[in-house]
Amino acid sequence: MHWSKVIVAILGLLAPAAYAMAQAGLAYETIQPEHIRLGESATLRVTSLDGDLPNVPLPVVSGLSFELIGRSQGLEFVNGISIPSTSILIRVTPQMAGIFSIPGLSPKSEPVVLDVVNPDDSNPSALLKPKPAPTPPLVATTPLPKGVQLKAGGGAFVQLVIPTRAVYVGESVPVDIEVGVRPGIVTAMNGLPALSGSDFTLNNLSKQPKRSEQVIEGSAFVVMTWHSVIAAVKPGDFSLSAETPLSVKFNTYSAADIAITARMGQPFLQGLYNGITPKDVTIASPSSELKVLPLPTQGQPTDFNGAVGDFQISSDISPASVAAGDPLTLRLHIRGAGNFDRVDSTMFDRLDHWKTYPAKSSFIPKDAVGYQGEKVFEQPLIAALPGEQTIPGLGFSYFNPNTRHYEHARTQPVKVMIAASLADSSLGALAGSQSLNGAPTGQSASGLHPDRPRPQSSVSELRPLYFQAPFLAVPATLALILAGSLFAVRRNPARAAAKTAERALAQLDAAARSGDSSSFFEVARTALLRTLAARWRMSPDQITVAELKTRLGPAGEDIERLCALADEVKYSDYEPGSTDFPRWLRLIRGQLTGEME
Amino acid sequence: MRAPTIAMLIAGLALWCGQTLAQPSQPRYSADGLYNLANSYARAGKPGLAVLSYERASLLAPGDADIEANLEYVRASAHVPTEPRTRFARIVQAANPNLAAWIGVLGIALVGGGLLARKLAPRFRGLPAGGVLLGCALIALTVSNAMLLWPRMHEAVVLINQTPARVSPVPMGDTAFVLREAETVTITAEHEDFILIRTRGGLTGWVARANLGTVVPQISVYPLQSKGIPR
Numbered sequence: 139m140h141w142s143k144v145i146v147a148i149l150g151l152l153a154p155a156a157y158a159m160a161q162a163g164l165a166y167e168t169i170q171p172e173h174i175r176l177g178e179s180a181t182l183r184v185t186s187l188d189g190d191l192p193n194v195p196l197p198v199v200s201g202l203s204f205e206l207i208g209r210s211q212g213l214e215f216v217n218g219i220s221i222p223s224t225s226i227l228i229r230v231t232p233q234m235a236g237i238f239s240i241p242g243l244s245p246k247s248e249p250v251v252l253d254v255v256n257p258d259d260s261n262p263s264a265l266l267k268p269k270p271a272p273t274p275p276l277v278a279t280t281p282l283p284k285g286v287q288l289k290a291g292g293g294a295f296v297q298l299v300i301p302t303r304a305v306y307v308g309e310s311v312p313v314d315i316e317v318g319v320r321p322g323i324v325t326a327m328n329g330l331p332a333l334s335g336s337d338f339t340l341n342n343l344s345k346q347p348k349r350s351e352q353v354i355e356g357s358a359f360v361v362m363t364w365h366s367v368i369a370a371v372k373p374g375d376f377s378l379s380a381e382t383p384l385s386v387k388f389n390t391y392s393a394a395d396i397a398i399t400a401r402m403g404q405p406f407l408q409g410l411y412n413g414i415t416p417k418d419v420t421i422a423s424p425s426s427e428l429k430v431l432p433l434p435t436q437g438q439p440t441d442f443n444g445a446v447g448d449f450q451i452s453s454d455i456s457p458a459s460v461a462a463g464d465p466l467t468l469r470l471h472i473r474g475a476g477n478f479d480r481v482d483s484t485m486f487d488r489l490d491h492w493k494t495y496p497a498k499s500s501f502i503p504k505d506a507v508g509y510q511g512e513k514v515f516e517q518p519l520i521a522a523l524p525g526e527q528t529i530p531g532l533g534f535s536y537f538n539p540n541t542r543h544y545e546h547a548r549t550q551p552v553k554v555m556i557a558a559s560l561a562d563s564s565l566g567a568l569a570g571s572q573s574l575n576g577a578p579t580g581q582s583a584s585g586l587h588p589d590r591p592r593p594q595s596s597v598s599e600l601r602p603l604y605f606q607a608p609f610l611a612v613p614a615t616l617a618l619i620l621a622g623s624l625f626a627v628r629r630n631p632a633r634a635a636a637k638t639a640e641r642a643l644a645q646l647d648a649a650a651r652s653g654d655s656s657s658f659f660e661v662a663r664t665a666l667l668r669t670l671a672a673r674w675r676m677s678p679d680q681i682t683v684a685e686l687k688t689r690l691g692p693a694g695e696d697i698e699r700l701c702a703l704a705d706e707v708k709y710s711d712y713e714p715g716s717t718d719f720p721r722w723l724r725l726i727r728g729q730l731t732g733e734m735e
Numbered sequence: 736m737r738a739p740t741i742a743m744l745i746a747g748l749a750l751w752c753g754q755t756l757a758q759p760s761q762p763r764y765s766a767d768g769l770y771n772l773a774n775s776y777a778r779a780g781k782p783g784l785a786v787l788s789y790e791r792a793s794l795l796a797p798g799d800a801d802i803e804a805n806l807e808y809v810r811a812s813a814h815v816p817t818e819p820r821t822r823f824a825r826i827v828q829a830a831n832p833n834l835a836a837w838i839g840v841l842g843i844a845l846v847g848g849g850l851l852a853r854k855l856a857p858r859f860r861g862l863p864a865g866g867v868l869l870g871c872a873l874i875a876l877t878v879s880n881a882m883l884l885w886p887r888m889h890e891a892v893v894l895i896n897q898t899p900a901r902v903s904p905v906p907m908g909d910t911a912f913v914l915r916e917a918e919t920v921t922i923t924a925e926h927e928d929f930i931l932i933r934t935r936g937g938l939t940g941w942v943a944r945a946n947l948g949t950v951v952p953q954i955s956v957y958p959l960q961s962k963g964i965p966r
Binding site: 586587588589590591592595596597598599600601602603604605609612613616617619620621623624627628 | 833
């Protein structure tokens with residue numbers, strides 16, 4: 139047999155089977171749950187995979203009531219391949235218990251069976267069945283907003299809702315931006331909606347918009363709504379629209395291609411042959427016309443800061459009574475609706491008898507977009523004088539778009555009782571009621587001694603000078619100098635002896651020149667004995683002849699002779715020859731000089 | 736020396752003088768200023784700070800009648816017992832400590848000069864002896880003044896009423912006794928953020944450093960242990 143004949147024979151055998159499979163697999167019905175109790179409902183879903191599901195007549199089954207819920211479109215995932223599907227949802231409510239067979243609603247679908255038991259029956263199948271899924275909520279059918287068209291192949295729409303009246307430059311205008319997407323068709327939003335053009339500013343949009351599910355033109359949509367405010371930056375007539383980026387799945391095949399795909403029957407074969415591709419698109423809302431008027435220059439207050447809206451103001455102060463020198467807070471409340479970012483007040487730059495500080499503001503929004511709310515300005519003030527003080531009212535100017543006029547609001551003056559400062563009150567007043575640390579006291583306080591005039595002199599250190607190291611250097615240095623001086627002038631025996639010897643030698647020279655032997659020998663003896671006594675550490679009276687001979691040897695005999703001559707001169711008027719003076723002088727000088735050396 | 740060199744030297748000297756004068760100055764104290772400050776604290780109902788300021792003022796002006804009167808009055812109002820001074824202390828502390836310091840210097844000079852004169856002029860022994868005696872008396876006056884003032888260098892005033900004195904230098908230590916505000920105590924040791932104090936009655940306990948104000952600012956009794964006493 140030739141191979142070609144074998145192939146033709148196989149195809150001839152498979153063709154009827156493939157046709158039958160295609161006829162049977164393009165539509166099917168499911169009911170969930172299959173086992174219910176009387177009083178509950180089940181959902182019958184008729185699904186078509188060939189992309190075309192005409193309206194089907196509701197079945198007629200005795201004991202069952204049917205109610206059309208709606209249609210839905212999505213993607214059926216078969217063996218990992220996504221296939222577009224269309225479903226019709228029908229609610230089935232039994233009126234009696236029993237087993238019901240619901241016939242196929244399309245020629246391609248098979249009948250399904252619903253088991254209904256009494257609420258108090260112990261049906262084994264009912265016990266074994268899983269917990270029934272919650273009944274799908276009713277989805278209201280909503281028409282497409284007027285002027286809005288489905289885009290992205292009918293998978294999405296954008297709508298911008300703005301007021302129809304004219305607005306003013308800087309005015310905050312509430313707007314709603316609605317974006318509807320069909321799940322399964324629109325796979326992702328690639329960003330938040332934005333306004334086209336740069337003539338308006340749009341407040342930051344929330345990433346968690348209000349979400350709702352609506353059936354629009356027979357298809358289920360997820361509608362996301364952002365509430366925000368816009369403000370015009372310049373006057374003029376503008377065309378305004380909102381845009382949003384989406385990822386949408388498009389079927390690139392024509393109707394003929396889809397028909398061929400549908401005839402493949404098996405989802406696996408359809409998966410091999412589908413033309414669905416994702417694509418990033420940006421869809422825009424229909425343009426809306428908005429007229430923006432300039433703020434009138436006539437009658438504009440000097441303190442106008444650009445606030446546009448409808449505001450009310452009030453003020454308060456706390457605490458109501460303070461002591462002079464203590465701070466209190468003055469608050470200005472501005473409530474209403476408008477552009478609070480332009481609502482500003484410096485409050486008091488200067489106020490007589492008050493010390494003013496810069497004001498700070500805070501905003502408390504009453505809605506999500508900050509269009510309505512309350513702005514509070516707080517300014518610290520310090521009273522300089524005691525007594526009842528009046529704080530003038532605060533003013534605030536704004537443009538009211540409802541009245542189309544500038545308005546100036548003003549608060550009422552505030553009266554504050556300022557007590558005398560604690561620093562000015564006497565201690566006696568405090569002590570009269572209680573002591574300084576809170577204990578009761580019986581002392582009759584006569585008050586403190588008064589303050590003194592402004593101090594003239596001051597020091598940089600509280601420690602006394604004698605505990606400061608730099609100062610201690612002064613007495614220490616002085617003591618060292620004095621000690622050094624005392625050391626320098628201390629008595630020196632050698633120097634004194636030398637001076638005595640010099641004086642003695644001078645007297646001896648004078649006596650020798652004058653030939654006064656009496657004085658010569660007397661002075662010589664005295665000087666020698668004193669010198670020798672100092673040298674030998676004894677008294678001059680204790681020096682004997684033996685001592686002289688023992689210590690001085692031959693020189694001792696000369697000194698003995700000199701002493702004898704001195705006695706002779708003194709007591710017997712003996713006059714030695716004048717030629718002896720030089721010899722005696724050499725002897726004496728030798729002894730005295732030797733002492734010095 | 737060339738003119739440019741001289742000019743550079745002058746410029747350098749001027750720069751050095753400018754830098755020296757531009758250095759931040761220390762806080763200045765005056766007896767009158769501290770007295771007025773203490774009066775302000777007293778009127779504001781802060782006896783601790785008032786007593787501290789009075790104590791500091793009395794360091795600069797001992798024997799000042801106004802300071803003593805107000806100090807005694809504030810202490811009495813705060814129910815803090817006062818310790819009367821002896822006559823000797825009154826006499827010795829009548830002199831300004833700084834004046835007493837210079838008197839001591841004068842005494843040293845007199846003693847040294849007298850001894851020197853005695854050496855240099857032995858014939859005039861009476862006058863040097865008198866100088867030495869006078870010098871010794873002045874030195875004794877200064878030393879007595881310093882000895883009486885030395886304990887006050889280690890005193891502190893309780894600034895917070897009902898300050899707990901703990902048995903150990905930890906925040907959770909058991910309370911040994913409670914100190915009144917404006918009470919004067921003696922510092923005996925320090926440990927981290929706690930100071931060991933001794934009251935006039937002889938009680939000892941650890942007090943948080945922040946609850947005390949030392950009479951002499953920035954004094955550190957035990958430098959190796961302390962981390963600085965608050966002003």
